[in-house]
Amino acid sequence: xxxxxxxxxxxxxxxxxxxxxxxxxxxxxxxxxxxxxxxxxxxxxxxxxxxxxxxxxxxxxxxxxxxxxxxxxxxxxxxxxxxxxxxxxxxxxxxxxxxxxxxxxxxxxxxxxxxxxxxxxx
Amino acid sequence: xxxxxxxxxxxxxxxxxxxxxxxxxxxxxxxxxxxxxxxxxxxxxxxxxxxxxxxxxxxxxxxxxxxxxxxxxxxxxxxxxxxxxxxxxxxxxxxxxxxxxxxxxxxxx
Numbered sequence: 001x002x003x004x005x006x007x008x009x010x011x012x013x014x015x016x017x018x019x020x021x022x023x024x025x026x027x028x029x030x031x032x033x034x035x036x037x038x039x040x041x042x043x044x045x046x047x048x049x050x051x052x053x054x055x056x057x058x059x060x061x062x063x064x065x066x067x068x069x070x071x072x073x074x075x076x077x078x079x080x081x082x083x084x085x086x087x088x089x090x091x092x093x094x095x096x097x098x099x100x101x102x103x104x105x106x107x108x109x110x111x112x113x114x115x116x117x118x119x120x121x122x
Numbered sequence: 123x124x125x126x127x128x129x130x131x132x133x134x135x136x137x138x139x140x141x142x143x144x145x146x147x148x149x150x151x152x153x154x155x156x157x158x159x160x161x162x163x164x165x166x167x168x169x170x171x172x173x174x175x176x177x178x179x180x181x182x183x184x185x186x187x188x189x190x191x192x193x194x195x196x197x198x199x200x201x202x203x204x205x206x207x208x209x210x211x212x213x214x215x216x217x218x219x220x221x222x223x224x225x226x227x228x229x230x231x
Binding site: 035037044045046047050059061062063095105106107108109110112113114115 | 123125154156158160162167168169170173174179211213215218219220221222223224225
């Protein structure tokens with residue numbers, strides 16, 4: 001059974017940093033591209049970042065470029081999001097989401113974690 | 123990276139059909155056949171209902187169908203059931219990025 005479990009959320013002051021983790025199980029983690037998607041309270045979904053299985057391709061939304069860094073450790077089956085220079089508008093539930101990553105099936109999110117809440121406030 | 127445009131709300135009675143539209147541009151919806159739709163119940167993670175414009179993952183009822191014409195994609199839910207009441211989001215690949223719609227709240231009357 002595919003499982004994605006996020007952790008690391010919490011309350012942080014504006015300008016601060018936080019590192020989110022996503023522990024993956026039930027599939028061959030290194031073969032799949034992964035994403036972070038966030039949802040501000042009461043708002044819609046927003047794609048944040050993408051990383052390919054080998055970490056050779058990394059993309060960011062304009063809203064986080066230069067402040068956030070996505071990474072992965074395939075030996076530990078883990079995905080990370082380092083968030084720096086946090087702003088109030090970064091307050092959201094952050095989900096990790098898997099891309100099916102096959103020739104015939106890709107560029108969508110087939111499994112999601114339960115999310116971790118990040119609150120940026122003084 | 124502007125959000126795709128969806129109606130804020132739609133409604134229908136049990137057994138009826140509803141269609142949710144999702145309008146983008148030639149840089150996203152119109153440029154790729156990588157439109158997906160997600161269902162989200164309150165307090166839950168999103169669940170993929172449609173991918174590649176009109177394909178259904180295993181386990182998703184065939185009451186859910188998707189299509190696309192030009193820069194507008196659509197999700198149709200036929201034979202509405204009470205458990206279909208949820209928020210629905212469209213999403214499109216946009217070349218090294220993804221863009222979501224603002225979400226549509228489906229109410230089953």
